[in-house]
Structure formats: structure tokens, C-alpha cells
Amino acid sequence: MTSLALVLSTGDLPLAELHAALLDGELYAVDECFSPVDTPLTRESRARALAIGLGRYRGYATRLVAEQHTAAWVWGATSAPPYPHQYCTSGSTHQRANSGRLGRVREVELTPHDVVMIAGLRLTSPLRTILDLARFTSRFGSQESATIRRLLDATGLTVSACVDDLRARHKVPLKRQGLERLSRLTESLF
Numbered sequence: 001m002t003s004l005a006l007v008l009s010t011g012d013l014p015l016a017e018l019h020a021a022l023l024d025g026e027l028y029a030v031d032e033c034f035s036p037v038d039t040p041l042t043r044e045s046r047a048r049a050l051a052i053g054l055g056r057y058r059g060y061a062t063r064l065v066a067e068q069h070t071a072a073w074v075w076g077a078t079s080a081p082p083y084p085h086q087y088c089t090s091g092s093t094h095q096r097a098n099s100g101r102l103g104r105v106r107e108v109e110l111t112p113h114d115v116v117m118i119a120g121l122r123l124t125s126p127l128r129t130i131l132d133l134a135r136f137t138s139r140f141g142s143q144e145s146a147t148i149r150r151l152l153d154a155t156g157l158t159v160s161a162c163v164d165d166l167r168a169r170h171k172v173p174l175k176r177q178g179l180e181r182l183s184r185l186t187e188s189l190f
Helices: 015-023 043-055 068-074 126-136 142-155 159-168 175-188
Strands: 027-030 033-036 086-090 104-108 115-118 121-124
Touching: 015 027, 015 033, 027 043, 033 043, 043 068, 043 115, 043 121, 068 086, 068 121, 068 126, 068 142, 121 126, 126 142, 126 159, 126 175, 142 175, 159 175
Parallel strands: 086 104
Antiparallel strands: 027 033, 115 121
């Protein structure tokens, strides 16, 4: 008997069969992919599903980095994947950022410490994800605060470590806004 992969896509089975198995309760959705119901949803399976999705777009999988809410979903800080997904590409790659069906893409400066690889997907580290959420989320409310708290809890990071790292970064956009939001987050913890 052949065993199925932990993350399935149309590269493994026809879409009709995947949806039939979903309706039969044999699979559950992981973004645009599927997993058997007897396997847990992990950051590796979330990352693998995104990597499979990016693989459909030639050349993007090696250039793009999942960031912000997409990275938070992979890290397990949110229960549902965002739509559209958020990706970035390093300004040092000199490749044009191109948004389209795969999600929103922006060009940013990334350090080697800002990016990690999980199951074939490049994504921002938990620290960089927190800093980006604090700086760039347009409506920063209780939902974003809860997402950051879950990232902090899951990784052992502290708000003060995030503040220190952001203060040490030079010439980053919306630095003051990020520091203010992280400070408010610290106040609401007490």
C-alpha cells in the first residue's frame, strides 16, 4: 500500500478526487492544498502548502519570502491563511516585485537573520514578522495584538527584545509607529 504525502495538491491527485476526499472527511484544507485528517496541522505543513503554491509560478519560489500575516499563519499565530498572501523580495535581488494571483509582493531590505527556510518555503523569522506586523498593519487593533502575542508565546521572544531590535535597525520605514505599537502592547500585558 502506498502512503500519501502529508500535504497533497493537484500534482498528487486530480482536483476532483481531492475535493471528494475533503467532502468525505478524509482530508482537510491547508490553504490551496490538503492533508489527511489523521495528520496534525503544523508550521511545516502550512509552509509546504505555500511552497507548492509558489512552485506553480516559475522562479518565484526561490525569490519570494512569505511575510507579515502569511508568515504569522505559517508560524501558527493565526488560524486561517490570509487572502491575499503577503510576500516580499529582497531589494538586493534586483528583481522586480510583481503582485498578481500569488498575492501581494513588495520589495524590502532583508538581512540573513530575517529569513528562515521551512519545508521549502522562505519566510520571515518570528522576530521580523512581529516587527513588520507592528510597523505595517494599517489597522492595528486587538486582532493584530493577539497575533503578535501568540508569536511571542510560541517563540519565547519578549516585547522588550523586539523593541531593542527595532531600535537598533537604521533607516527602516515606520520605525516610530512600530515602537509605539509595541509599547502599547507591553502596557496591555499588565
